[in-house]
Amino acid sequence: MTARALVDRGLMPTLAGRDGRRLSQLASELGGLDFRIADAADRGSLTALINPGDVVISTVTPFRTLGEEVVRAAVTRGAHYLDVAPEPPHIRKVFQKWGRPAREAGVVVMPSVGFSFTPGNIAGAVALQEAGPQATRVQVAYFVLGDFEQNSFSAGVLDSVTGALFEPGLVRRGGVIEAEMPGRRERTYVIDGIERSALSVGGSEHFALAQFQPQVRDVDVYIGWLRPDPKGRSLLPKSATSTARLSPGRAITKMMHRRLVAAAEEGPDSAGRTAMVSMVVAEAQDSSGNTLSRVTLTGPNPYDLTARLLAWHASAVPNCGPQVAGAIGPVGAFGLTAAVEGARQAGLERVD
Structure with missing residues (x-):
């Protein structure tokens, strides 16, 4: 592609x-x-x-x-x-x-x-510019909306995304990049009237947004397509995310991850891709956590x-x-x- x-x-x-x-x-x-x-x-x-x-x-x-x-x-x-x-x-x-x-x-x-992680860099930068010098924090969240099935991700993408759940992530706090396991924090967003849960991950925004605005001290990135929405749909099965963050059973979860990747196909065809919509939400906040600017971008499917x-x-x-x-x-x-x-x-x- x-x-x-x-x-x-x-x-x-x-x-x-x-x-x-x-x-x-x-x-x-x-x-x-x-x-x-x-x-x-x-x-x-x-x-x-x-x-x-x-x-x-x-x-x-x-x-x-x-x-x-x-x-x-x-x-x-x-x-x-x-x-x-x-x-x-x-x-x-x-x-x-x-x-x-x-x-x-x-x-x-x-x-x-x-899709990971250019839109958040751009939306976050626009939000920071609109918010002005009071903005010292940025929160970015990624979503995939629409109809999708289990084969909506190829084996390579599944291996990268779900495999990263077992590796140290990162976060920017007080102007310093720190290690943090993925999924340590969770936030809920209301998208099209539906509450959607998003898990914390590491992204390029943690480095690049501070390059754009040096006053940025804290950066958080979330992904909201790892868990099912209220209709029960999910790009990844619950087992790939629900226990990957927990110490007990990590060996079992890793085995399930390998099976998940091995069973994956080449990804969605044209019709399957057309059914998906990409969305990113970025908020620039002051040091107290008050939102000063919010930017939402939508686009074609992640592929x-x-x-x-x-x-x-x-x-x-x-x-x-x-x-x-x-x-x-x-x-x-x-x-x-x-x-x-x-x-x-x-x-x-x-x-x-």
Whole structure:
């Protein structure tokens, strides 16, 4: 889907992966693209693939085990880097470990481009701008609305998202990034008249929103599609989230997670994607927790939204000057006006 979105923008990406047959088929379908065999676990194949000035887009999952080698290869070869990682340990590593090498190499590295967590970065930045200097806290929540079934997530996404429930997350408190297990906190939102529960997670907003507004001291990110709504629908089964946060039974829960991923399919077809709607809610608050501004964005399903956001970012990032090199979020890289326009082109619209 990302390759198709890139071609739709007039770009001619080189496809890379382990399966030459599938690469050849996709390359042919998209008008005869170049393709290369490469493996995220093989450092040599990555460095041979990447050239200075390239834009590397990584959709390798899970990022907690496979992601860093691609970042390393991109930075070492002087290439910009984008990925779709929803996994807090990888996000933290990109910002804290690879930010300085990327800055010295004069390239941008940007994790979590897509539904997780670009819309929250943009909505949060707009809310902060509207709230003014009194805003020191941001809360962001993600939802997937509409009709969906168990196969609404592919195996790769399930592995990244549910696997991250067992890994240390992160939170920004008092201006400091701290470790915090996912799901430690819970908040309820009223969406379309329905109360929806959301669990705390780590996202790129914890780093990037403070880059945009240094006075931001506290950042919270929640996801509200892990649990069923009042009609009993859920993108993930209760077992994937209800016990993953608890010490007792973690081994059993991990086994259930492996079975869940193994049984997953390739994700929803076009009709299945059309039935889903992405939503993000961002609130800028003062130090007492009073909401000063609220921004809600809606857009297409997470898959199409992610592909379109990646394509826009890939076309825009070569124009970033050396002053924004390093690990950075979309608003810091492009400016708020351009980032909002990129989100609009991807299908995100503000509804309040």
